[in-house]
Amino acid sequence: MTNADHQTLLAGILDLTGMVVVSGYAHPIYDEMLASWETHSTSSRISAGRGGATRTETVWLNPACSRALHAQGLFEECTT
Numbered sequence: 001m002t003n004a005d006h007q008t009l010l011a012g013i014l015d016l017t018g019m020v021v022v023s024g025y026a027h028p029i030y031d032e033m034l035a036s037w038e039t040h041s042t043s044s045r046i047s048a049g050r051g052g053a054t055r056t057e058t059v060w061l062n063p064a065c066s067r068a069l070h071a072q073g074l075f076e077e078c079t080t
Contacts, residue, residue: 026058041058
């Protein structure tokens with residue numbers, strides 16, 4: 001996908017009223033266009049079994065999804 005394709009995709013996603021989750025790698029286009037969304041990131045190997053190189057994977061949650069998940073307590077810290 002080109003940068004313009006990503007921008008078009010995100011513009012369409014931003015118009016949705018339901019719960020939306022986007023998974024991918026951090027990029028300035030996503031950081032800018034989804035700035036109001038909740039994010040969670042983790043480091044993972046880019047090629048299992050072939051070395052130790054890693055990339056940071058990110059999940060963006062739109063406000064509707066974030067509210068619903070927090071209401072269910074999915075992001076509460078484990079205390080055990």
